[in-house]
Amino acid sequence: MTKRLRPAMLLATVFLIAAVGSPSPATAAELAIPPIRYQQRTLPNGLQVISAEDHSSPNVAVQMWFHVGSRDDPRGRSGFAHLFEHLMFKSTRHMHAEQMDRLTEDVGGANNASTGDDVTNYFEIVPANYLRTLLWAEAERLSNLNVDEKNFSSERAVVEEEYRQSVLANPYGKFFNAIDPKSYAVYPYKRPTIGSIADLEAASLQDVIAFHHTYYRPDNATLIVTGDFDPRQLDAWVDQYFGWIPKPATPVPQVTAQEPRRRKNRRYTVTSETAPLPAVAMTWLIPPAADSADRIPLQVAAALLAQGDSSRFYQSLVYRHQVARQVGAEADTRVGPGLFTAYAILASGHPPAAAEKLLDEEIIWLATQPIPAAELDKVKTQLLTRELKQRQTAQGIAFALGQAALLDGGVDHVNTDLAALQQVTEKDVHRVLQKYVTGAKQVTIDYLPQAKAEPASATGATP
């Protein structure tokens, strides 16, 4: 079950759910990718509304994206934005706890939500005739949240189990969870989205009320509706259910921290009692996602390094040298400073240094040597195909729109990034890698299995 999943934890896989890539037809003569035809408007109270019709199945996706994420966690409350996300499924003035499930799952739909560094999104897919019901429900929990102490405590326990499952019981959970805290010096991304048990325990119902009041307001939200609906009908319902919600007079607090340029390389060691194999990760600071002139070449670079079995990391570390079992690279761009990451999980009998050396070599080679045209064409085709696959469902289209609107610099990027990617050249890849990676300072994390203590049966715990 991955309900109310936190996407940041999915770093363990090579790519995020909401595709970070912005593919384009490498072979446009053969195949034109149809643009997403979306509509956009803003209500007087500041709510942004984006919609796209698609009648290929009788479902409609409703998503609420809020411009708040774990970077906005209150002081001493790491993990709070995510805990709060869980509480949005509890009671409101007119809905009992879990009524959102009654309005979605029980009628053949589904719902979920996720919290990232910069955004929190709530998403439902329902048979098209439930659109109006869901718009009401989203407006209701935006304006009338009313969580009680009992629900707060039990849901906090769930989030603590989520922490244990994703960080403690997952052999590489501690590894991926260490990347942000070790990579940022001051920017609040340094606090992991999942938080810590101690900070979660310190959270109170009062914090919940204050957080909702501060960030859950129409001028800090984007409503996305895609799928089988009538646009005029949608406009009328949105006006009816969201239009009355007042826009607070106070501005939404913004993160003002500035991440300093790194002045030296840093190295950290993290240990695990359960990981069977060591791992190593390296990170570099990169510009915000809205800087698409750099973001897109960095995405191409990451794909050249690690997308698929023909990628450079895989061919070198996994196939030829056989020092690693799994490799990855990602241009993890965000609203604030992002990270370019490269990692490897080692093969039995090989130390992290063996992988680190080869990762370094491949990065330097890519940053300085000619890139065959066919290889560049390959990653563009891969990214295009991945994007098309995502666009098969209303939910996938809505995620693409949200990603573009809230993270990648504007909703128009959902289409323009495809064209931009097509234009990426060897020179672009060299430029961004030399500027942000090979010419900059890196953080390296070694992840080492640690000898286990005495097993339980030896201490007399036998039943």
Add this chain to the structure above:
Amino acid sequence: MSRSGTCRRTAPRLAVFTAALVFAGHVLAGVDDFPATPPAAGPAPTLQLPTPWVQTLANGLQVISVTRAGLPLVTAQLVVRSGGEMDPPRLAGLAELTAELLDKGAAGKTAPQIAAAAEALGGSLDAAADWDQSTVGITVTTPKLAPALALLAEVVRQPDFSEAELKRAKAQAVDDLRLALSRPTALAALAASRAVFGGGAYGHSRRGTPASLARIDRLDVRRLHQALYRPDNAILILTGDITPAQAQQLAQASFGDWRKPATPLPPRPAGATAGVLPPILLIDQHGAGQAGVVAAHAAPPRGDQDYIVGTVANAVLGGSYSARLNEEIRIKRGLSYGAGSQLRAFAGGGIWLAAAQTKNPSAAQVLDLMLGQFKRLASTPVPAAELAARKATLVGTYGRRLETTAGLAAEVAALAVHGIGLDELGKYGAQVQAVTLRQIENYARRHLARHASVVVVGDAGAFAAAIGKEHPKAVLLESTALDLDSPSLQAAAPGK
């Protein structure tokens, strides 16, 4: 507003007018106008299900295509009607290893060349063995389909199975296995399968064991490939932006001259034999961050007439977020991030698996709740409203799985490998709706009322005593001392 609410597609003029009216009034009306109850749904839309087209080539290869136009994408999947259940004794993991080796050198191309070719087409060849099937598939844009299918045919029909690639694949498989089994629930589920299927074909580790992987040689792989990868034991599935005529032409071009051997297909071994594990097994995985709690029951095979009844019963017990296991363990008590169950039905047997991960000290309580829910299903009728809701979830989820070319191919494959008519795709909703309370009760009494096979894996120091108190017959084993090749999970001398 109720007027326009019922005319979803008509009267746009009216809708605009209404909207303007509401909007102009919102300052005055404000919060008091916001309805206190959710607005009712409009009339239900109808789901258009695609119709599969089926044909058999002269060599026995079944070709199935389903048109789902819209985006220029096609999923191509070659499915062999045999998988891990055909692993010979002592060679656990052979079918999986064979599938994985298909694209590691074939028809004069090396492994890196094949990967580069597939990825240049925008996809990747994904090969794996499941129970009852082995598949190789790729999803590409339509202009890339013909070369993708040619590549697919090469790896299926002319794999090298070179010594060097086998060695590489075995080393990777051993590490992957270690990684997988370091997760408490994965190890618990493997042990629970042993409890249910004993020494039968579905009881062993489909990904092999360190010992079995070490024993596998090139000849074993060749033999399995020769015996099972043949046109009269295979299905080619093409879903997406493709017509039946195109599918037939492409299938003929890539697989038309694939010769069917004269020898008969090897028989399928027995799926299950009597299990020898204790009913409550605890496995100590020292330092584990959580305990994996699993309870299992034997289930009838896929061909059983009550399969759909079982599916609906599982939807009530643990098939979704709102199902009972998650309701009791997560929502009400905050004991886990997620609890659920699955019904897996194979050609020669089946299994019910309920699972949850929880902090080590809560394992006894979670186990108690889990067993309680199995009992409740067998002893108390499911309330009608709950049943209707879970049926809706089941039908909705099924419909959405068919929205992608890959999901559609997987559902078609699941029917086809078991020889079930493809018209079931369209009948699924009606079949689910037809299941009665009485049928679920009978099913649960027949299959879920006996003692479950329980396995708990985790830091046993935190739960062994509590579970032992409730279940005095519980047996504790060390994760480091397990023999995964043995139905008893213990090396030759039984009883540790």
